[in-house]
Amino acid sequence: MPHTQHARPMYIRLLSGPTTTLGLFLSHSTSCSPPPPPPAKGIDRMGTSVQVTPLSGAYGEGPLCYLLAVDGFRFLLDCGWTDLCDPSHLQPLAKVAPTIDAVLLSHADIMHLGALPYAMKHLGLSAPVYATEPVFRLGILTLYDYFISQRQVSDFDLFTLDDIDAAFQNVVRLKYSQNHLLNDKGEGIVIAPHVAGHDLGGTVWKITKDGEDVVYAVDFNHRKERHLNGTALGSFVRPAVLITDAYNALNNHVYKRQQDQDFIDALVKVLTGGGSVLLPIDTAGRGAGDGMDSMLDEGSARLLLDSTPSKVISNEMTVQVKCSLAYMDFEGRSDGRSVKSVIAHVAPLKLVLVHGSAEATEHLKMHCSKNSDLHVYAPQIEETIDVTSDLCAYKVQLSEKLMSNVISKKLGEHEIAWVDAEVGKADDKLTLLPPSSTPAAHKSVLVGDLKLADFKQFLANKGLQVEFAGGALRCGEYITLRKIGDAGQKGSTGSQQIVIEGPLCEDYYKIRELLYSQFYLL
Template identity: 55%
Template sequence: MHLGALPYAVKHLGLSAPVYATEPVFRLGILTLYDYSLSRWQVSDFDLFTLDDIDAAFQNVVRLKYSQNHLLNDKGEGIVIAPHVAGHDLGGTVWKITKDGEDVVYAVDFNHRKERHLNGTALGSFVRPAVLITDAYNALNNHVYKRQQDQDFIDALVKVLTSGGSVLLPVDTAGRVLEILLILEQYWTQRHLVYPIYFLTNVSTSTVDYVKSFLEWMNDSISKSFEHTRDNAFLLKYVTLIINKDELERLGDAPKVVLASMASLEVGFSHDIFVEMANEAKNLVLFTEKGQFGTLARMLQVDPPPKAVKVTMSKRIPLVGDELKAYEEEQERIKKDEALKASLSKKEEMKASLGSNLKASDPMVTDASTSRKPSNAGSYLVGNVDILIDGFVPPSTSVAPMFPFFENTSEWDDFGEVINPDDYMMKPDEMDNISMLGAGDGMESKLDEGSARLLLDSKPSKVISNEMTVQVKCSLAYMDFEGRSDGRSVKSVIAHVAPLKLVLIHGSAEATEHLKMHCSKNSDLHVYAPQIEETIDVTSDLCAYKVQLSEKLMSNVLSKKLGEHEIAWVDAEVGKADEKLTLLPPSSTPASHKSVLVGDLKLADFKQFLANKGLQVGFHMQIW
């Protein structure tokens, strides 16, 4: 998911623009950032953003459905955006951006292959967009057949488990891990395997609970199966969802499969489990995605792998003794300083609002101030004082104050009082809030119980760290389950879409240059491969203008449908709105122009058209 910097941008950069995403990306994106933030906080004084900052950032998210056209306003007036299936993650999108009849397609991280829980990308349905922005991430890689890959994956796991070892799969929180969960669930069901499988993140149960409700966003097989048999593919029978390591520690060295976040091995449960498993040759650490540069996962994926790595082990412990006392004194000092600042600020506001209206000669003010501090006539502006105001005595003949009362008459029928159903219906926003917060109220109820306890534990704490060298004796393996199209498929998709201009991003220099040379050699595309922070101009070569056409003119033109639009031929002069156009003399004979073929000509339909006109038509040797 491409949303890791969103809370930071909102908090530190002042981003206030609306953010567009699908419902699964909205829900699972929050959980992904929760898991990351909690994992960082447990081992460091992470302060780039908090859980509250994550909530605030997602307040600006506008949720869209697949193929839903959304018209932007304000600065984006005239621009239409629409999300389409990307096939990489649940709810992942390829964005179609339309302006003045031209399409810009943003397609980074797409997958053309249908998987167990996702349909393939809809990118192939676009033809001749003005600009296609895509990535060269996998331009140099070619995949093996998916069935063979899945079989190799299961065989590698079973081999280790039957030998008495355990398997660690460093995974993401709520993205590609969903496909791996279904693979394991399917093969464990078919083979009746007894080895336990654990899915361990700070939000594992919440993740799967949300995924169960997103079946309409998955592939057709899952949706149809649920419609006919009510079987939910994510009612996992062989996968146990856990949020801490207690259950793993009870198992000890027993064979097991553990899917743990984070995939980078830098922080999270996967980091600690790797340190525990690495010393045993019978164990296996199997990576399902490429590690990012500079991470522990990337260091272990080099060939040959290192025999030893240095890692930092950190944990958060409560403060005790003198440290706790010093912390409490510091917090008390901070509270007093904040209270003093708030008091001074309030007094300044009182001076600004009351100073111009009150005078020192005011008897009410003078009496109030001198009654407390006779030596300081101006002390009415310092601190709070009690003032007795006399002189208002209600007359004995006055009545008690009353509020106006109006009796509302209700309609009744044979069954009782007629009600308005709208008064009892819940607004969509309120339903979203309830489903997001669950049974509780507040941020904690969106997390699993263990994570909520961690947040509610407000005891002062600190992080202690120590470096250690880990001997890597376990087996290391990498299998590509990233869910991205390979180089051969990317080239085929680009050739099919045939954009006027192609922009390549998100890839190594070698992969980007390879794909650029291939597209330039095999097509007439204008290919751009910008460097980081480089700005390129992909302005359309076409000239498009907005013109105002009268209803009388539109009623006389002959329109033909072309895709989502209608086109017609009009001869006219174009001028600015503030100019007065010269009235052309009426012409009884329209000016001639070349014929234009709109759409595709189907020979069968054309044959029927000619036959209706009384012409004999036949096909012979593939010619008329």
């Protein structure tokens, strides 16, 4: 099709399989190009609206509970409570509970799901709940244990065992990396749980709408441990929004080998002295075993305790307690150094910080703002922030005739293709068209992001001698590769060039072919 002053190169991504409803992403630079023309009749603006509102757990280490709205569909991210179970702490949740469309649970402890039975019984929360199988099972066990322990010391009546059963009765259980398409009001939204690495079943949630990802990642652990894999968060690239916590932003762990040795030394010292060691753990936390799961399967909904005859005798005595208290961090959360590294690697367009002390939140906010062009937000409780993407995108209908001539290539979960076109209105009138001619071929486009460190390892595996010298990659005796960025662009969104320097020898053509193999050619 002929170019006009508004014609722009476009990337096309299939939204609904083999149909002709496509996401049309107009690539243009907001700094130097004129604004795009208004959408023609029949073309709908496709930008995804995203708002985040903390209901608890912002500028503090309180329970986690956040409201996320994606194009009007309202997610409740976790539904935590404190051990005190004070209903006044749930006032922000009470205001929005009846309007929630879906609840996403990330971990199976009180801080992440403790208020779920109370909210469903008293606050009008009736939305479907999504969780992994371990979070579902361990979550019930955690609440059972909490209820029984509270009844032993007080007249606890905020919820009952039946309320716990009712809250978890219709939980939708998902497997890791399972894409679940929502219906009705949430049509077009896909949710998927991914490994968090903190505890069994711990989840990083990815919410996708019209090609834009919103990632909710709190209490994650990048380390692979003996019983748990590390988080999958590092596999995400350039999500539109990343919601994460600043809980450990000020803490830096010692190396794991040293930490394990210090732990063993402390145990041996006490045991050889004839003492005892107590290790407190959560009910369904990182120390939970298979016995808890079997208890849940075989036991009834209520744990019945036999009443035996007893006589209480009380007296006072003085007991000398000889003990020492040692704190060692085995919580399985990434420390501040690792959190900063993960955020830099994921490189979200917008970052929302929650769940951390005021000092830790401000520290991480300043660090991320200073070291990149990232948009960083740290909202207060009940403060709504708009993190809608700035992408220029439209939703259009493409004809079968056009699609039959498009050559698509697979790129991750998507398909990409090059189309030269102009956006305009459909015209039913018959017009005299000039003789068709073969359009000029467009310049080849390489799609991808190459890291010289990874390419160095790739060339080494191919038997080539490579080394870094002066910021460039020297290949063999004559060939040098340099990566040159666009000085006019900030961050990683600017265009980059890879320059190959050297004589036209056999190594030159071999290295160039290997370099091309790292990209998708359109």
